Amino acid sequence: MEEENNDDGQKLDTDYLPKLGIEFDSEQEPYDFYNECGRNSRYSIRKEWCNKRKKDGVVTSRNFTCCKEGNKTPWERDGENKYERAETRTGCNAHMIIRLDKKKGKYFLHSLELNHNHILHIPQCAHMMPSQRKVSKEQAMEIDLAYDSGIKLKDSYEFMARQVGGRDALGYTKQDQKNYHYSKRQKEQKCGEDEFRSDLDACFKIWEEEEEFLSAWDAILYKYNAFDNSWLQSAFEVKEKWAKAYVKMSFSAGMTTTQLSDSINSDLKDYLQSDYDMVKFFIHFERLLDAKRYKELKGEYNLRQKLPKVKIVSPMLIQAAQIYTPKLLLKFQEQYEEFQGAFVKERVERNATHEYIVSIYGKPKDRQVIWNPFEKIVSCSCRKFERGGILCSHALKILDVMDIKVLPEKYILKRWTKDAKNEIVQDFNGRDIKADTNLEVTTRYKFLGPKYVKLIARASECAEAYKLALGSYNELSKKLMISLEKNLILVKLILTKKIHQMR
Numbered sequence: 001m002e003e004e005n006n007d008d009g010q011k012l013d014t015d016y017l018p019k020l021g022i023e024f025d026s027e028q029e030p031y032d033f034y035n036e037c038g039r040n041s042r043y044s045i046r047k048e049w050c051n052k053r054k055k056d057g058v059v060t061s062r063n064f065t066c067c068k069e070g071n072k073t074p075w076e077r078d079g080e081n082k083y084e085r086a087e088t089r090t091g092c093n094a095h096m097i098i099r100l101d102k103k104k105g106k107y108f109l110h111s112l113e114l115n116h117n118h119i120l121h122i123p124q125c126a127h128m129m130p131s132q133r134k135v136s137k138e139q140a141m142e143i144d145l146a147y148d149s150g151i152k153l154k155d156s157y158e159f160m161a162r163q164v165g166g167r168d169a170l171g172y173t174k175q176d177q178k179n180y181h182y183s184k185r186q187k188e189q190k191c192g193e194d195e196f197r198s199d200l201d202a203c204f205k206i207w208e209e210e211e212e213f214l215s216a217w218d219a220i221l222y223k224y225n226a227f228d229n230s231w232l233q234s235a236f237e238v239k240e241k242w243a244k245a246y247v248k249m250s251f252s253a254g255m256t257t258t259q260l261s262d263s264i265n266s267d268l269k270d271y272l273q274s275d276y277d278m279v280k281f282f283i284h285f286e287r288l289l290d291a292k293r294y295k296e297l298k299g300e301y302n303l304r305q306k307l308p309k310v311k312i313v314s315p316m317l318i319q320a321a322q323i324y325t326p327k328l329l330l331k332f333q334e335q336y337e338e339f340q341g342a343f344v345k346e347r348v349e350r351n352a353t354h355e356y357i358v359s360i361y362g363k364p365k366d367r368q369v370i371w372n373p374f375e376k377i378v379s380c381s382c383r384k385f386e387r388g389g390i391l392c393s394h395a396l397k398i399l400d401v402m403d404i405k406v407l408p409e410k411y412i413l414k415r416w417t418k419d420a421k422n423e424i425v426q427d428f429n430g431r432d433i434k435a436d437t438n439l440e441v442t443t444r445y446k447f448l449g450p451k452y453v454k455l456i457a458r459a460s461e462c463a464e465a466y467k468l469a470l471g472s473y474n475e476l477s478k479k480l481m482i483s484l485e486k487n488l489i490l491v492k493l494i495l496t497k498k499i500h501q502m503r
């Protein structure tokens with residue numbers, strides 16, 4: 001065989017012809033290089049023997065061969081297996097040996113055989129050769145995504161192949177995709193799915209104290225070695241929305257604790273079925289959160305669409321109409337109206353605190369309101385403010401008794417104001433509630449995606465446009481990397497701050 005022409009007379013890229021003395025920085029590099037040579041000249045390769053240094057296990061020399069190297073051993077050949085595989089080896093001697101240059105700490109190409117004793121593959125089949133087939137990390141993600149969206153493996157293979165311009169450009173076969181998929185599922189099932197589910201379930205429904213929840217969560221991370229699991233990480237970030245320990249403490253917009261946890265549990269039940277495996281569990285969990293976010297979004301839309309009405313003209317109501325979201329204003333107005341029928345039944349006014357028993361006309365239950373005249377703090381035994389974030393009719397009555405006509409700053413919680421969506425808000429324990437970054441990412445993606453797909457389609461129509469697009473792609477991706485790295489540092493800083501706050 002000539003060095004520059006293959007069997008089929010096609011020109012070969014001379015960059016991909018092994019030459020003695022070529023240097024490599026790492027042990028992986030020569031494999032990639034030889035594999036690229038193989039792709040270019042259409043033979044498959046594999047790793048053969050290697051020598052390692054005893055003291056540290058560093059590879060000192062290695063042989064890479066054509067995959068048709070060697071012959072089947074006699075017992076392989078004469079085996080009783082009727083369904084014996086077809087013979088693939090021809091005793092080909094093509095190979096490349098590398099050695100470690102101890103002084104430089106680099107590998108170099110030490111000996112070489114370029115000739116093969118068999119016909120080589122045609123270019124159209126190069127992607128089918130075993131050493132060329134690999135499911136990349138990105139491709140694996142797409143395979144998972146398609147499968148989780150209910151697309152059959154066969155169909156997603158077809159789709160992904162078309163996306164890159166054909167099966168040969170994909171870099172793996174349908175069988176590789178299947179193998180990837182099944183080995184992944186097996187790995188997932190091995191990790192004690194039921195046990196995991198019940199551990200996680202406890203975090204949802206059982207642990208009521210923050211301490212209990214946090215230590216149970218830590219135990220899960222250890223037990224399943226799941227520190228890097230991004231689903232668990234994102235679930236943890238929004239634990240306020242689902243963990244009983246937090247749901248209990250955080251605002252519930254007027255719902256009682258049982259009502260709220262019932263509603264969350266029933267929401268979860270809609271999304272969780274007993275036969276879901278771990279991955280599906282989290283996808284459905286995410287769907288639940290998405291649905292909740294969407295509800296919030298609808299609320300946001302409504303409050304911009306419908307203007308609130310003030311029923312009674314009073315300084316406090318006018319103030320409330322200006323700051324509260326319409327939904328909350330309605331609730332606040334209810335309390336305000338109720339306070340019109342409130343009267344003080346008993347009063348004990350000592351120095352430090354004043355105690356009042358407040359009754360509402362037509363309502364059987366009396367409430368005890370405590371007023372601290374020095375710090376101007378009002379608290380009522382109905383605990384409406386602590387649970388729902390707005391003052392109750394009883395507390396409003398006492399503020400009125402004190403001639404306080406507008407809401408004191410400390411009783412206007414950011415969480416319920418119109419501006420809340422635009423700023424970092426703190427929950428009842430002073431922790432930041434994260435804005436919905438996921439939504440922003442999705443929105444951007446949806447906006448950019450079609451624009452670029454259109455552009456690519458146009459650019460592929462002629463060679464010049466293609467070159468132009470490729471050139472600016474390289475430039476753009478460099479700029480993007482720089483910008484992303486800058487932002488990553490920022491995000492890390494914020495995260496560290498948040499983690500500190502949580503502790």
Ligand SMILES: [Zn+2]
Pocket residue numbers: 043066067068069092093094115116117118
């Ligand atoms: Zn060969």
Ligand SMILES: [Zn+2]
Pocket residue numbers: 367380381382383384392393394395
């Ligand atoms: Zn009250």
